[in-house]
Amino acid sequence: xxxxxxxxxxxxxxxxxxxxSDRQAENVSYAAPSGEGEWKENLDLYQxxxxxxxxxxxxxxxxxxxxxxxxxxxxxxxxxxxxxxxxRGKEIYLAKCASCHGKNGHEGPYDQLVVTDTSKRNTIGNxxxxxxxxxxxxxxxxxxxxPGSLSDQEVYDVTxxxxxxxxxxEEEYPVNANTLPQIEMPAKSRFVLDDRRGGNxxx
Amino acid sequence: MDTKVYWRRLxxxxxxxxxxxxxxxxxxxxxxxxxxxxxxxxxKIVLDPSKVQGxxxxxxxxxxxxxxLQKITSTTAARTPLQDLYGTITPSDLHFExxxxxxxxIDPEKHELLIHGLVEQPLVLKLKDLKRYPxxxxxxxxxCSGNFRYGKREMTPQEVCGxxxxxxxxGVLLSTILEEAGIKPQAEWFLAEGADGALMARSVPLKxxxxxxxxxxxxxxxxxxxxxxxxxxxxxxxxxxxxxxKWLRRIExxxxxxxxREETSKYTEKIAKGKIRMFSLVMDARSIITYPAYP
Numbered sequence: 001x002x003x004x005x006x007x008x009x010x011x012x013x014x015x016x017x018x019x020x021s022d023r024q025a026e027n028v029s030y031a032a033p034s035g036e037g038e039w040k041e042n043l044d045l046y047q048x049x050x051x052x053x054x055x056x057x058x059x060x061x062x063x064x065x066x067x068x069x070x071x072x073x074x075x076x077x078x079x080x081x082x083x084x085x086x087x088r089g090k091e092i093y094l095a096k097c098a099s100c101h102g103k104n105g106h107e108g109p110y111d112q113l114v115v116t117d118t119s120k121r122n123t124i125g126n127x128x129x130x131x132x133x134x135x136x137x138x139x140x141x142x143x144x145x146x147p148g149s150l151s152d153q154e155v156y157d158v159t160x161x162x163x164x165x166x167x168x169x170e171e172e173y174p175v176n177a178n179t180l181p182q183i184e185m186p187a188k189s190r191f192v193l194d195d196r197r198g199g200n201x202x203x
Numbered sequence: 204m205d206t207k208v209y210w211r212r213l214x215x216x217x218x219x220x221x222x223x224x225x226x227x228x229x230x231x232x233x234x235x236x237x238x239x240x241x242x243x244x245x246x247k248i249v250l251d252p253s254k255v256q257g258x259x260x261x262x263x264x265x266x267x268x269x270x271x272l273q274k275i276t277s278t279t280a281a282r283t284p285l286q287d288l289y290g291t292i293t294p295s296d297l298h299f300e301x302x303x304x305x306x307x308x309i310d311p312e313k314h315e316l317l318i319h320g321l322v323e324q325p326l327v328l329k330l331k332d333l334k335r336y337p338x339x340x341x342x343x344x345x346x347c348s349g350n351f352r353y354g355k356r357e358m359t360p361q362e363v364c365g366x367x368x369x370x371x372x373x374g375v376l377l378s379t380i381l382e383e384a385g386i387k388p389q390a391e392w393f394l395a396e397g398a399d400g401a402l403m404a405r406s407v408p409l410k411x412x413x414x415x416x417x418x419x420x421x422x423x424x425x426x427x428x429x430x431x432x433x434x435x436x437x438x439x440x441x442x443x444x445x446x447x448x449k450w451l452r453r454i455e456x457x458x459x460x461x462x463x464r465e466e467t468s469k470y471t472e473k474i475a476k477g478k479i480r481m482f483s484l485v486m487d488a489r490s491i492i493t494y495p496a497y498p
Contacts, residue, residue: 039341043376050337054383057332060317060325068317068453071394071404073461122468127479130462137464140402147304147400187479191471194483 072136076181079135080152084175089161092154096143105165110144114165125166129191131183134159239268272297275361279303280347281430282365285493291342293368295423300430301347301366303465304400307450311434314398316418320455323385330434333420336375336383341417341440344369346486348443348470357497364491370431372438374419377412381456390456394463395437398452405446406460407439408484415440418451442484445470 072079094103097113105114106123115125124134139155141147150158160175168183169175175183239258266272272288274281274297281300283293293299300306311330319325347366352358390409397403407416416439420427427433432449439447445465460466460482471481 043339046337050379054336054379056335057326057328057383060319060327064327065317065319065325068396069319069455070402071396071455071461071463073457073459075459124468127468129467129479133462133464133467136404136461137468140404141304141400141464144304148402190477190479191467191481192474192478194480194485196483196485196487 070139072132074130074132074181076132076177079177079180082153082156082176084156084160086160086164086171089157089159092158093161097158100144105162113162124162125168125186127187129185129188131163131168131180131185134162135180274299275365280366282361283368285360285365285491286496291369292423293370295370295425295428295431298368298370298431299347299366301444302399303403306429307399308429309398309434309450314434314452316435316451317453318380318384320393320457321387321390322381322456323387326384328380330420333375333418333435336379338373339376339417340371340373342369342371343438343440345438345444345447346489348445348486351489359498360491360493360496364489370422371424372417372419373421374417374435374438377416377418380418381413386456389458392457392460394453394455394457394461395446395448395451396453397448397450399450403448403465404461404463405448405465406463407446409456412439441486443470443486446484
């Protein structure tokens with residue numbers, strides 16, 4: 001009796017093992033042809049049938065590009081002519097920005113723009129790595145209720161004012177295409193590129 | 204009073220009455236035609252939809268009134284009801300939203316996509332031009348890098364992880380368009396800019412984007428919804444949602460990144476030793492159990 005039951009047990013275990021290994025084999029062969037590999041292969045075949053150029057769309061003229069090419073990078077390329085002063089920027093700030101960012105730039109209701117000793121919030125004076133970003137961002141997106149409504153002159157002035165209020169420049173410092181990219185921002189050295197390299201690591 | 208005037212006034216009033224009556228009748232008939240035919244509300248008989256005529260076909264379709272699939276909204280975001288979904292596709296109307304200046308209303312006839320910077324031939328493309336290029340279709344998830352909330356036990360999957368959704372996107376590979384314009388060898392990055400009130404702008408590394416990114420104009424078989432970037436958006440598989448610029452209007456190839464506000468002041472993380480990590484573009488893996496789940 002005992003022998004028979006142990007025999008049955010062994011047979012059962014064998015059957016179980018075989019069925020498990022079967023299932024594994026199935027999975028492997030199933031996973032291989034589907035998904036990303038196939039997408040790329042098909043795409044390669046598809047692309048082989050394409051001409052060198054399609055000739056669809058029209059050429060963009062220099063004027064057309066100039067109209068939209070508003071970005072200002074850390075090198076200060078494409079910064080317009082003009083010069084900003086904090087004293088003039090103050091008036092613009094109080095008229096067009098203070099209602100949302102506070103009279104002193106830190107009382108809200110929206111994003112704090114001026115560092116204070118007590119608040120740890122990220123803002124221009126303690127978190128922004130490039131001064132050029134202020135010009136770029138304010139010109140593209142502010143004031144929130146009338147984005148893009150400021151003249152380049154106003155953007156220069158208000159940029160100077162925000163830098164001054166964050167104690168990054170003196171009140172008289174002229175902000176222009178030359179000086180703005182040279183302004184060292186306090187947080188600059190803290191910024192590092194992404195160094196995550198995949199795997200199980202959690203950072 | 205002059206009897207003529209009297210009769211004229213009476214007639215005018217009468218006309219007004221008739222017009223009002225016609226209007227009311229019109230509305231009533233419309234509503235009557237659109238009504239949902241349901242069995243009598245007599246509790247003594249068993250409600251049986253197989254014993255009445257159902258509603259007729261519908262131009263736009265609708266969900267069962269017994270299902271309540273809804274996003275949770277704030278002023279700048281909307282979260283997908285993960286716990287109510289099945290399979291792998293997020294219905295387009297339930298795709299999560301995050302915008303920085305609201306949803307622009309864009310006329311595709313007026314919308315243009317400008318490709319310039321370090322290219323041989325700057326190009327302007329309209330939606331109808333884009334549709335003439337060879338198209339690709341691919342299922343991709345998009346996740347906001349601000350996804351994942353925690354802090355209390357009583358949270359639904361939607362509240363925890365609702366800033367992620369998955370769609371089937373159709374469009375043109377970015378590489379197709381950039382090769383049409385001709386990529387100059389110095390180009391290593393590009394700026395992608397949206398046509399919304401924020402002129403949302405992000406720098407994207409060119410090499411990664413050339414491998415897989417697409418300019419999509421359709422989502423789950425229909426034109427992309429305004430919330431998701433109508434008429435065209437960038438889709439960069441696996442990258443943080445913010446880089447996949449919606450309402451795409453401009454791509455500028457460059458040597459270096461532009462350091463916009465959205466890649467410096469925002470979408471960066473404080474890490475060890477007081478450092479701040481930027482351009483953490485690839486989303487890490489994330490999973491959540493949607494059933495069973497709270498509540």
